[in-house]
Amino acid sequence: MILGGGPAGNAAASVAATLGGQVTLIERDLVGGAAHLLDCIPSKAMIATGGGLRAVDRAGAMALSAHAELDLHALRGRVTGIAHRLHMGVTALLESQGVRMIHGSGRLKGPREVVIETADGLEEVRADAILLATGSRPRVPEWAPVDGERVLTTRDAYPPPEIPEHLVVIGSGVTGVEFTHMFSAFGSQVTLIVSRQQVLPGKDPEAAAALEEAFLDRGVQLFKGARAEAIERDGDRVRVSCTDGRVAAGTHVVLAVGSVPNSDGLDVDAAGVMVDDGGYVPVNHHNQCNVPHIYVAGDLSGKLPLSSVASMQGRKIAEHVMGLHTREHRHLDYDKAASAIFTDPEIADVGLAEVDAFSEGRKVRVTKVPFSANAKALIDGDPRGFVKIISDPATGVVLGGSIVGRHAAELISVIAVAVTNRLTVTDIVDSLLVHPALAESLADAAE
Numbered sequence: 001m002i003l004g005g006g007p008a009g010n011a012a013a014s015v016a017a018t019l020g021g022q023v024t025l026i027e028r029d030l031v032g033g034a035a036h037l038l039d040c041i042p043s044k045a046m047i048a049t050g051g052g053l054r055a056v057d058r059a060g061a062m063a064l065s066a067h068a069e070l071d072l073h074a075l076r077g078r079v080t081g082i083a084h085r086l087h088m089g090v091t092a093l094l095e096s097q098g099v100r101m102i103h104g105s106g107r108l109k110g111p112r113e114v115v116i117e118t119a120d121g122l123e124e125v126r127a128d129a130i131l132l133a134t135g136s137r138p139r140v141p142e143w144a145p146v147d148g149e150r151v152l153t154t155r156d157a158y159p160p161p162e163i164p165e166h167l168v169v170i171g172s173g174v175t176g177v178e179f180t181h182m183f184s185a186f187g188s189q190v191t192l193i194v195s196r197q198q199v200l201p202g203k204d205p206e207a208a209a210a211l212e213e214a215f216l217d218r219g220v221q222l223f224k225g226a227r228a229e230a231i232e233r234d235g236d237r238v239r240v241s242c243t244d245g246r247v248a249a250g251t252h253v254v255l256a257v258g259s260v261p262n263s264d265g266l267d268v269d270a271a272g273v274m275v276d277d278g279g280y281v282p283v284n285h286h287n288q289c290n291v292p293h294i295y296v297a298g299d300l301s302g303k304l305p306l307s308s309v310a311s312m313q314g315r316k317i318a319e320h321v322m323g324l325h326t327r328e329h330r331h332l333d334y335d336k337a338a339s340a341i342f343t344d345p346e347i348a349d350v351g352l353a354e355v356d357a358f359s360e361g362r363k364v365r366v367t368k369v370p371f372s373a374n375a376k377a378l379i380d381g382d383p384r385g386f387v388k389i390i391s392d393p394a395t396g397v398v399l400g401g402s403i404v405g406r407h408a409a410e411l412i413s414v415i416a417v418a419v420t421n422r423l424t425v426t427d428i429v430d431s432l433l434v435h436p437a438l439a440e441s442l443a444d445a446a447e
């Protein structure tokens, strides 16, 4: 019995059904989940359109002159069209695998009982194992009067009713910088409120600096070391006040200040499930909560809030429930999850970060190669950025890496495979790669 049809729930349903399990999936909205409909995919679809506009801006580098304009109506259709296609695809797959899908809102009634509120009334189902995969929603601080028009959460912005003339983005983590990039590509003036001295706290400072430079080049205003504490709306203007007295004025504001888990409404007490102070459900390395036959995956588990992690957790849980777990079975190592930031330039990283190695006093070899030395980057007219590989100086084992530049999200996969499988820099150097290709910089950095 699975509550929530996002990447965590879908992957678990599909794998468990393939392994012969009898699976029921409950989803209150559309199968595909918030990832497909509200967060990950819509934001990437809008960013891709912004990327098209940016490519036109850079057409001169490709010996072209070009002009493009955003069609907001068509963009809305494009975003919903992609989400719908993905929803149809996953629904068809699960149907073909014999998963029973119920449209309704589920909550626990006992350790093995779930009550589902559907359009036709209440249904009660008993299960041997239950997976809670109900995801999360944007966090709205009490000082933020969200109205869906001018004061927005990220979910109000796919796309918003109009392209903001001047958008204030609160929060400079992954979501905040992606929204900054997206709307500045659409032509909005953007002010980004950065609570620390660097965007993307915790990420490679060189990557963060490259992004800040790109933002400044595009006229983005950075309010560094500023914490928003109030938002006022006056007609079609908004004013965001910060604790240090600074005020960011604009026409719209979007909050990108994290998320809260969807555990309220699940009636966890009815099954004796423990929830932490933040509303997340703590789990062990098999993703079991304190009630062993109740599993938790995705954002609700409080681990890395990524679709990729959610679906991998779902897959591993299904294998565990279906008895496929063996001693050799590898636990999920969250420290080895690759992640990307879909800005321009794109940023991706995996494994050990250079800053963390230094702060831990760990001896590492760091090699960095700029894309300006790469033939394909020059051919593509965009030689910005670099590849950085962190390895063990004694064994050559690849420990981590970060990439800034075109297709960073794709290229990081090579380093991710190396990190997960303990490959060495020599394994990368000895691979016969394509020429000319951006990936050649990976081999150069591994030298």
Ligand SMILES: Cc1cc2nc3c(=O)[nH]c(=O)nc-3n(C[C@H](O)[C@H](O)[C@H](O)COP(=O)(O)OP(=O)(O)OC[C@H]3O[C@@H](n4cnc5c(N)ncnc54)[C@H](O)[C@@H]3O)c2cc1C
Binding pocket: 003, 004, 005, 006, 007, 008, 009, 026, 027, 028, 029, 030, 032, 033, 034, 035, 036, 038, 039, 040, 041, 043, 044, 104, 105, 106, 107, 133, 134, 135, 136, 154, 175, 262, 265, 266, 297, 298, 299, 300, 304, 305, 306, 307, 308, 309, 310
């Ligand atoms: C703006 C944004 C961009 C992002 N971009 C990326 C990205 O590029 N790459 C990436 O890997 N991750 C990205 N993420 C993170 C990613 O979207 C989440 O980590 C992912 O959606 C988590 O998946 P999930 O299965 O836990 O939950 P969700 O995708 O949130 O799905 C949970 C589902 O459960 C349903 N549900 C909730 N309660 C109930 C109930 N009681 N009964 C029945 N159904 C219920 C909901 O309707 C929902 O469909 C992004 C997040 C945001 C906010």
